[in-house]
Amino acid sequence: MTPSKRPVNLVGPAFPAPGASCCDLSHGSGNLRSNPATSRGSGSSFGGGLNVRIYPFVSLFAASLIALLPTHAMAQQLPSENDQQASVSVRDRDREEYRPLGVHLGGFDLNGAIDFGIASTDNLFAAESGTPAEVDDMIYTVAPNARLTSNWSRHMVQVGGGAEWRMHEDFSNEDSDDWYLRAAGRVDVGDSTAINGSARASHETTPRTDPDSPLIGEPVEYDRNTLSAGVTHRFSRMRVSLDAVQDEYDYNNTQNFRDNEETGLRGRLEAELSPRIGLLLRAETDERDYDNTPNLNSEGQSILAGVTLNTDLMRGEIAVGQFERDYDDPTVGTFDGVAIAGSLEWYVTQLTTLTFTARQDADDQISVTAGLPFISTEYGARIDHELRRNIILTAAARFGERDYDAVDRSDEVRAYEVGADYLLNRRVALRARYNYDESQSDGALAGRDYEANRFSLGLSLRL
Template sequence: MTGERKIVGMVLGFAAVVGVALMLVPCQATAQILDPPGAGASGPPRRPQLRPSLPDDPDPTEEDRRAFDDGRFGPNEMVPAPVAAIPQDGDEAPGQAAAEAIGEADEEIAEDGGGLAEDATQRTRMAIPQDGDPVPVVEAQAPQDGVIDLSEPTAPVEGQEDITEADIRSPEDIRAFVNEPGGYDPLLLEAEEINPVFSPSNFQGFALDPFPPIGTKIGSFLLFTTVESDVDYNSNIFASPDAEGDTALEVRPAARLTSNWSRHALEFRASGDFSFHDRFPSEDDRAYLVEALGRVDVTSFTNFQGFAAHEEAQESRSAINALSAGTRPNIVVDRLRGAFNQRFNRLTVQLRGAKIDTSYGDDLIAGVVESNADRNFTLYEQAVRPKWEFSPYFFVFSDISFNQRDYDVPADTDGIMRSSSGQRYRAGVSFGDVSQILRGTISLGYGEQTPNSPELPVIDGLLLDADLAWQISPLTVLNFTATTEVAETITAGSGGVMERTYGLEARHAFTRYVVGSVGVGYMTRDFVGAAITEDQFTAGTGVEYYMNQWAVLFARYQHTDFQSTQPASSYTVEEVQAGVRLRH
């Protein structure tokens, strides 16, 4: 037992001496490693790895020498900074422990004369990561309440969308805060629904225009101007069975001045149509139109609207009562319209009235003056239109109107006065003008026009009116139009003509600046009481090239085939146009 105790005492004494010696040997301070290397990293030191691109290069370049000198790779290769731990409540301030450790190491290195500098560097390095080593995962620190980040936003990666430049507003919000294109007319008496019996629709639909006009600001008004000039060839200038062709230079200027007020509105328009024919000056056009529109906003739910226009033009050779021989008479039309609009939540009621005075100039046929006084008449209209809004994209409405047509003298053809009275009943739906798919109006109804003279029959029939635009895609738009009206005539035995027209047109943008179109149309006329019918088929195509926001080049072609039950009245026409449209 005594020998065993001596052996145990010697072993314990030796261990105590070794432990005291190790405690007294000065050691270098090392920073705390939060994520120590895995077991695979222990063992004898490995040979420093060279950069893979230079595995066996015996003569390194100057850049490689600097890399070895500053420790980027080679024996003195620097290691990435260790991942910092997420600070917790009560922890020391970030960097405090590291600063103290670095300070202690500097003091010991100074005491040793700098001999431990290389060893200290080696001890603070981490081993190069190897395949199979665990990957440290540290969640990013959540932002603290009350701390404002003033740093610049990170630039987007190339090829990815910069979300800071994306407009995330809805299409309705964008339209509410961005000016509408110049073609949008907020002053239409019918809120984009004008009674098609007496005037054409001004509906714009979807305009495939890469440069919507923005106008010129003049005080509190905006001015929009355009001038269109083209060379026109017409193979049958007189719309006659015996075709005669002619070429003409056409110029069509137009201007629109509209207010930019928060309440009320005022607008002026002017346009002209001038042509200069080569062979037949009698077909020259000298037409112009001036208009004034106004709106007075009594409240946000009540307003009054007014419209006045004066127009002078020459009668078309294809008009109902036009003649192929002689000169074309001048037509002067004066229009006055007024409307009262009242909104009751989703219900809007409109009361409107109109007066239209139409007069015709004299014809000159073979040197003989022919009067057209029997064609002059004045039209009066009264109407009411209730409309219910289900959404900004869908409305239902009805329209009830009454009219009186007064003539001053009886017709020369049969000695009968053409004065009459009539009524129109319509019901339809409207899709508004904000949808990105379907816009416009369509209605179905019944109309009747009763001549005051019992010798003339009543004109009545179904009424179909439409002005629809369907945006099939952002590049393709399909337009459908339809109108039904009771037109005037002095044909013997007939008190009026039931005229129906239908049109279908497709527009497609082949590129942003090239827009093509193709369309077909059909018209039918029924001379009630005279057993005369007329049909007209048209087909056309065209292309527009938007050079810039100021100029548009265009070309058009149209074929017309007109058939009539009257003898020697059918004809065909080929028409070609090419020109430029300047605008601002």
């Protein structure tokens, strides 16, 4: 069996605020697996009706940037050799003068933001290129979020939530209201042991750019509930963790045949060979149950071994091993192959970070056009450059493939992104993105081929 590929989620640390989508209409998900909904509607680049509708907005936006540009941010300063943040990614680096202060409430800190976005897409429904269904539209988003976190010396409690309302100028039937609530905690038992847990409830919408999303009808909405609990213990130079996770999907209306529940157990062992390199061992087992499609019920296992890096130039991990998934349906049988999981940051300079990601595993997200398992592989790269202390430039590419071994179908997905993030001050941040998404599907049961462009601008007001 030839392994296949699935697009990588290359979205970096939440910006401008954790949990907020700003004007980026994509969102990632998944604990035991990745949601195939990799990105939301796409926008046009420089053609057709986009010029008339976007250029006045861009001109006003550019003029505002020039007027608001802080004079002290024009001179870039390299971090000194003694700067403790020198070996930190561009996006993770603490910019104290631009860090939102939030509100201190005794033993807790309250942080929040409200994000506003506008996007233009030249293929709202991710329709076949050249067909009448390939239409453009403007999308407006409002996304508030808040997070309350303890600031205790031991233990931790965090609660938060947010929402995202998307409104379309021409196709109001595509409007959607998403939300999430989350709580997490950690109990420190002595100096070497911690017990953690979390719960998350959300209402989400599958984007039209999902390769198996329907082209007609209302957007597919679903509720998702996730519970997790685990324990971590450190033995001298070894760190061991064990986590249990339950994930439940409940689809609305006619899509309820996709309802499923997944429970799993994950173990992880890290052995520190030196302060810079370590050995890694990961093992996972899970069970997936579909309420209305029992032939897709399955049990899976995987074991991977690799290395962790924590040097002045690189940080991350890469692991390779074997996966196997057994399905109740004898016509599907067993899927197995090489498992890959990795994420590596390379600090090319103190102002430039390259991030590489890779993943390969078996999946079986049931959809409106295919209810069969597939092997997926995904890989990508992202570069972030700190042009000024408060201006970050970014570019990314991701590639993926799904191989439906049981039927005649294979999907290839490509996506590219360029953009910039501009921190005006502690309270205000701006964001600009251009995204290109492409999908090609081959075989007797092939999905649709499409190309989509999206240009988006966003404003974040932070607490």
